[in-house]
Each structure stands twice: as structure tokens, then as C-alpha cells.
Amino acid sequence: MGQRSRASGPAWATASELGEYAFCPRAWHYRAHPPEESPSDADLEREEYGREFHARALSRERSLEQSSPAAAGVGVLLVLVGLLLLLLFLGVL
Numbered sequence: 600m601g602q603r604s605r606a607s608g609p610a611w612a613t614a615s616e617l618g619e620y621a622f623c624p625r626a627w628h629y630r631a632h633p634p635e636e637s638p639s640d641a642d643l644e645r646e647e648y649g650r651e652f653h654a655r656a657l658s659r660e661r662s663l664e665q666s667s668p669a670a671a672g673v674g675v676l677l678v679l680v681g682l683l684l685l686l687l688f689l690g691v692l
Contacts, residue, residue: 623653 620627626649638646686692 623649 616627616631619630683692
């Protein structure tokens with residue numbers, strides 16, 4: 600969580616806090632409000648499963664980002680070909 604000093608004004612959220620909340624609201628809540636008692640073995644297991652889940656989700660997202668430029672290029676090419684055909688049929692070219 601972002602480091603900020605306690606000011607007399609309103610408590611502002613930092614950009615890193617907003618990003619953390621957007622990624623996983625539950626993790627943000629537990630970091631902002633840590634539990635009073637120490638975690639049980641089941642809690643630690645769930646935490647490890649959550650870390651693995653987020654790692655898998657992030658790796659899937661990264662693989663989609665790497666494959667999408669080719670798909671975007673094909674889409675742009677199809678749009679351009681469609682526009683050229685439309686101009687040919689309208690007699691502009």
C-alpha cells in the first residue's frame with residue numbers, strides 16, 4: 600500500500616492503492632485492515648492458492664497481449680480492403 604502521512608485534511612487514495620483495489624479488492628481490504636489474530640493453516644493455504652490463481656491469470660493475460668498484434672493487423676487489413684472495394688463499387692476509384 601502507498602505510504603502517506605496522516606494529514607489533517609481528507610484521506611486521499613494513492614494511485615497504487617487504486618490499482619491494487621482494481622486488481623483484487625479482497626487483497627486490498629486485508630492489506631488495509633489486517634486481521635487481529637494470526638492466520639490459521641487453512642488461511643495460509645487459501646493465500647497460496649490465491650497467489651497461484653493470480654499468477655495463472657496474469658500469464659494468460661500476457662499471452663493474449665502478445666498474440667493480439669497479429670490479429671489487430673489482420674483486422675486493419677480487412678477494413679482497408681473493404682474500404683477499397685467499396686470505393687471501387689461506388690466508382691470513386
